[in-house]
Amino acid sequence: MITLTINGKTVEVEDGTTILQAAEAHGMKVPYYCYHPDIGIDGNCRMCLVEVNGNTDKLTISCKQACGEGMDVQTESPAVKKARKGVLEFYLINHPLDCTICDEAGQCPLQDYAYKHGPGDSRFVEEKRKGPKKVEFSDKVIFDSERCILCTRCTRYFENVRDSRPIGVSDMGGKCTITLGPNGPIEDPYQLNIIDICPVGALTSLDARFNQRVWFMDFAKTICPGCSKGCNIEAAAYQGQLKRFEPRRNPDVNKSWMCDDGRLSYDRYNLTDRVRSAHVAGEPAELGVALDKVNELVGDGAGVAVLASTKNTCEDLLALRTWAQAHGVTQLWHGAETWAGDDFLKQPDATPNTAGAQGLGFEPVPDDVPALRGLVVAGDVPVPPALLGTIDFLVHQAPTAGELGPAAMVLLPGRTPLEKRGTFVNHEGRRQQVRPAVDPGPGVPEDWTLWRDLAGETARADWPSVRHVIGAVDRALGADKVASAS
Amino acid sequence: MIQENKVLSARFGTPDSCSIETYRRDGGYQTYVETLRSRQPDDIIDEVKRSGLRGRGGAGVSPGMTWSFVPKQTDKPKYLCVNGDESEPGTFKDRQILEFDPHALLEGVGISCFAFGASTCYVYLRCEFAEGIRAVQKAIKEAYEAGFFGKDIAGTGFDLDCYLHIGAGAYICGEETSLLNSIEGVRPYPRNKPPFPAVEGLWGCPTVINNVETITNIPHILKNGAEWHAKLGHADDPGVRLWCVSGHVNKPGVYEFETGFKLQDLIDGPCGGMRDGRKLKAVIPGGSSSKVLLPDEVARVTMDTPGIRALGSSLGSAGIMVFDDRTCMVDAILNLMKFYAHESCGQCTPCREGTPWVVKILQRFVDGRGRPQDMELLLDIAANMEGRTVCALADGACWPLTSIVQKFRHEFEAMIPSAKTSSGRTATAAPTGAA
Ligand SMILES: Cc1cc2nc3c(=O)[nH]c(=O)nc-3n(C[C@H](O)[C@H](O)[C@H](O)COP(=O)(O)O)c2cc1C
Numbered sequence: 001m002i003t004l005t006i007n008g009k010t011v012e013v014e015d016g017t018t019i020l021q022a023a024e025a026h027g028m029k030v031p032y033y034c035y036h037p038d039i040g041i042d043g044n045c046r047m048c049l050v051e052v053n054g055n056t057d058k059l060t061i062s063c064k065q066a067c068g069e070g071m072d073v074q075t076e077s078p079a080v081k082k083a084r085k086g087v088l089e090f091y092l093i094n095h096p097l098d099c100t101i102c103d104e105a106g107q108c109p110l111q112d113y114a115y116k117h118g119p120g121d122s123r124f125v126e127e128k129r130k131g132p133k134k135v136e137f138s139d140k141v142i143f144d145s146e147r148c149i150l151c152t153r154c155t156r157y158f159e160n161v162r163d164s165r166p167i168g169v170s171d172m173g174g175k176c177t178i179t180l181g182p183n184g185p186i187e188d189p190y191q192l193n194i195i196d197i198c199p200v201g202a203l204t205s206l207d208a209r210f211n212q213r214v215w216f217m218d219f220a221k222t223i224c225p226g227c228s229k230g231c232n233i234e235a236a237a238y239q240g241q242l243k244r245f246e247p248r249r250n251p252d253v254n255k256s257w258m259c260d261d262g263r264l265s266y267d268r269y270n271l272t273d274r275v276r277s278a279h280v281a282g283e284p285a286e287l288g289v290a291l292d293k294v295n296e297l298v299g300d301g302a303g304v305a306v307l308a309s310t311k312n313t314c315e316d317l318l319a320l321r322t323w324a325q326a327h328g329v330t331q332l333w334h335g336a337e338t339w340a341g342d343d344f345l346k347q348p349d350a351t352p353n354t355a356g357a358q359g360l361g362f363e364p365v366p367d368d369v370p371a372l373r374g375l376v377v378a379g380d381v382p383v384p385p386a387l388l389g390t391i392d393f394l395v396h397q398a399p400t401a402g403e404l405g406p407a408a409m410v411l412l413p414g415r416t417p418l419e420k421r422g423t424f425v426n427h428e429g430r431r432q433q434v435r436p437a438v439d440p441g442p443g444v445p446e447d448w449t450l451w452r453d454l455a456g457e458t459a460r461a462d463w464p465s466v467r468h469v470i471g472a473v474d475r476a477l478g479a480d481k482v483a484s485a486s
Numbered sequence: 487m488i489q490e491n492k493v494l495s496a497r498f499g500t501p502d503s504c505s506i507e508t509y510r511r512d513g514g515y516q517t518y519v520e521t522l523r524s525r526q527p528d529d530i531i532d533e534v535k536r537s538g539l540r541g542r543g544g545a546g547v548s549p550g551m552t553w554s555f556v557p558k559q560t561d562k563p564k565y566l567c568v569n570g571d572e573s574e575p576g577t578f579k580d581r582q583i584l585e586f587d588p589h590a591l592l593e594g595v596g597i598s599c600f601a602f603g604a605s606t607c608y609v610y611l612r613c614e615f616a617e618g619i620r621a622v623q624k625a626i627k628e629a630y631e632a633g634f635f636g637k638d639i640a641g642t643g644f645d646l647d648c649y650l651h652i653g654a655g656a657y658i659c660g661e662e663t664s665l666l667n668s669i670e671g672v673r674p675y676p677r678n679k680p681p682f683p684a685v686e687g688l689w690g691c692p693t694v695i696n697n698v699e700t701i702t703n704i705p706h707i708l709k710n711g712a713e714w715h716a717k718l719g720h721a722d723d724p725g726v727r728l729w730c731v732s733g734h735v736n737k738p739g740v741y742e743f744e745t746g747f748k749l750q751d752l753i754d755g756p757c758g759g760m761r762d763g764r765k766l767k768a769v770i771p772g773g774s775s776s777k778v779l780l781p782d783e784v785a786r787v788t789m790d791t792p793g794i795r796a797l798g799s800s801l802g803s804a805g806i807m808v809f810d811d812r813t814c815m816v817d818a819i820l821n822l823m824k825f826y827a828h829e830s831c832g833q834c835t836p837c838r839e840g841t842p843w844v845v846k847i848l849q850r851f852v853d854g855r856g857r858p859q860d861m862e863l864l865l866d867i868a869a870n871m872e873g874r875t876v877c878a879l880a881d882g883a884c885w886p887l888t889s890i891v892q893k894f895r896h897e898f899e900a901m902i903p904s905a906k907t908s909s910g911r912t913a914t915a916a917p918t919g920a921a
């Protein structure tokens with residue numbers, strides 16, 4: 001351990017802690033642009049300069065300097081404030097200041113720091129530097145050199161995280177700019193991450209660009225349902241429509257990253273043709289009537305199987321299991337949806353909660369399926385044709401009717417993963433909280449409530465709200481795997 | 487009077503001075519072989535420290551000190567990089583050594599590498615030095631053939647390889663860590679220090695970067711002893727230096743003197759006085775990255791580190807630039823600042839954004855659009871750059887700038903529209919530069 005003082009306050013830190021980390025951990029935030037915890041230290045922006053041991057001639061970059069025993073650090077001294085203000089002035093003199101039409105506005109550290117630490121007025125009466133705008137780095141990413149502050153986070157992301165160099169810095173001095181390399185457009189399937197890490201609006205996503213101002217959107221901290229990695233995301237919505245997925249930092253799961261496919265999948269969950277009421281034999285029916293019909297069809301459960309999508313939360317699945325077991329249904333299966341995984345984030349399992357389903361006793365569909373009398377399909381999941389061959393009845397619960405809908409004796413409404421609250425268990429057994437980003441609108445109750453209500457009085461009494469089911473899931477899964485707090 | 491003492495330049499006039507034959511005939515490589523056979527590395531480092539030699543690349547650090555920071559116990563290879571990027575405006579001394587006595591440099595390379603345990607040396611030259619490149623390339627080949635590089639040198643078991651690396655001619659590549667990146671083949675951004683190259687340099691291995699002239703001094707010190715060197719010139723900054731004189735003197739050129747002489751004597755004596763009998767206006771004494779001296783300071787200053795520091799300037803790379811009274815100092819500093827803005831690598835914000843801003847302001851003055859508040863603005867921009875950047879390029883840009891703004895404020899004022907100079911002339915009649 002090392003003891004030092006920061007702004008007069010004595011603090012103790014681990015060996016190797018940087019001044020910036022130490023200050024931040026003790027509530028004294030030092031501003032920075034080029035440093036990024038998942039890309040590394042570079043020391044080019046000069047925003048994080050601090051005063052060490054009273055040396056005002058040369059200030060120290062706090063992102064790189066490790067704390068030393070007995071150091072006296074000032075993060076707000078007159079010299080530091082002046083230097084910071086100076087750096088911001090240097091950034092702003094050539095910046096186009098087109099915040100009114102910039103997608104970054106509202107979540108821009110250049111705006112934020114300029115407001116907090118900046119000069120407030122301009123001493124620059126010269127002509128601003130001109131540079132290339134609307135440069136297509138790929139069919140997904142657009143670059144505006146005039147907004148770029150040359151922090152090199154984007155180039156270092158590719159170098160340090162993706163081990164590639166599709167873009168780099170060209171030219172010198174004030175003419176420096178980020179340039180596409182000789183191999184043409186960026187092809188990396190994780191390229192859109194550079195848009196989040198760009199501290200300004202120099203890199204914009206063709207998809208999200210000019211779509212919605214950030215301050216009009218609602219953000220939900222949830223989990224990408226695209227595969228079993230379970231990347232932590234913020235899902236942004238405007239008036240009930242999903243607009244963006246952005247990665248949310250979790251050092252243990254996805255760091256600050258997500259794949260482009262996952263990111264661009266948000267629109268898949270903006271449904272136009274959703275099931276808004278229960279149906280029996282193709283005709284709209286009261287939910288209670290439909291539920292009674294389900295129990296009637298299932299009877300004593302003999303010859304009935306449940307096939308659950310692994311896009312269901314553990315809460316959905318626990319309620320489903322509780323109902324099934326109460327009605328003698330013992331064949332609990334989960335679906336399988338795969339895609340090509342890779343060695344970075346993407347897992348071959350293209351659903352978010354297979355591990356949760358397995359933890360709750362759902363098994364893969366067996367190779368030789370026994371002859372079935374009836375099938376209950378919970379969620380939107382591909383059904384192996386063998387399951388449908390012999391059945392007398394089909395119950396289907398899903399956000400959209402899909403192909404199965406017309407064949408279902410009972411059709412029940414369902415929610416998308418972006419409308420659910422509960423738990424997903426990722427490929428490595430990590431339990432993560434799923435929170436609703438949008439509301440499905442009328443007629444679509446939380447999925448688990450359907451199964452709870454089907455299960456009967458006891459379940460209804462035990463689980464008045466989702467919090468109670470979440471607790472039950474935790475107990476059902478056992479205490480060995482700790483939930484990720486975020 | 488001021489006397490040349492030709493140590494480094496002694497062989498510059500020798501016919502065929504670059505060949506290994508003439509070099510060996512003049513006693514070359516003897517010190518190297520004797521040193522390898524009879525001396526211990528630590529003892530050499532100590533000798534160099536005691537000689538009082540300061541680095542000739544600009545920062546003036548003792549090479550003996552730098553060498554002693556190289557870790558002794560390490561599994562990693564150690565490197566010497568000889569800095570021959572020589573791009574500081576007003577500096578053209580290393581070029582003389584490269585073109586006229588390359589073997590003297592290589593002998594220094596051998597001794598220096600032996601002293602701190604380097605097994606490989608890169609001689610880094612800018613591509614514009616076509617003559618020097620040819621001469622050094624040939625000299626390296628000859629030295630290998632004569633057994634001064636390669637395996638088991640002079641039967642002592644010491645192995646050393648020496649390579650020439652040619653840069654693309656950027657000023658920034660002379661900054662020692664930028665030079666390392668250039669050799670590594672990545673964008674030559676200077677590195678943040680620490681770690682210092684002596685511990686973590688080329689490819690992460692212990693590396694010493696020394697200037698061409700610094701290394702060329704080493705054989706002389708080993709041959710004649712630390713005491714001999716310590717007695718040359720000024721006691722606190724001893725030795726001989728190759729002084730580069732440019733500008734408005736009758737005889738510009740490279741002169742070799744011991745430190746400690748009076749700058750005025752150099753201008754009046756060997757340099758033949760001011761050109762066309764003009765009056766002296768200013769001298770930038772240590773390459774462009776040093777603070778300007780006024781005539782009365784030139785009259786007093788002695789050319790050694792303590793003497794020049796007393797006047798707030800520095801010896802830098804010993805590039806002495808002399809300006810006569812026809813020079814427009816605003817124009818002169820604009821010219822220099824264009825250089826710094828052009829050569830800024832663009833890595834860090836204050837230098838990347840500050841140097842072009844300064845150029846734009848100075849250009850406004852020259853275009854007749856200076857404003858009274860601009861002098862304060864220039865000084866404040868400099869204050870926001872100096873000591874706030876990754877490397878010293880920005881500092882080097884600030885020193886001539888601030889000193890010229892402070893010492894020649896009247897010339898700036900005279901260029902502000904409608905302002906009158908002390909002699910009553912209007913700004914449009916202000917001098918527009920002589921160079
Ligand atoms: C912008 C910049 C350019 C430099 N250019 C050179 C150069 O061309 N040659 C040189 O020897 N040193 C140059 N230096 C100084 C080197 O960084 C380093 O101090 C020097 O090579 C060390 O050698 P020495 O100790 O033998 O003087 C430069 C420094 C800066 C900041």
Ligand code: SF4
Binds near residue numbers: 147148154197202
């Ligand atoms: S494009 Fe953005 S991330 Fe890349 S260097 Fe410029 S400001 Fe930084």
Ligand code: SF4
Binds near residue numbers: 225258
């Ligand atoms: S890797 Fe998987 S969880 Fe992560 S963003 Fe992509 S699809 Fe979503």
Ligand code: SF4
Binds near residue numbers: 833875876880
């Ligand atoms: S001070 Fe200038 S030259 Fe040095 S690293 Fe910064 S931008 Fe590059």
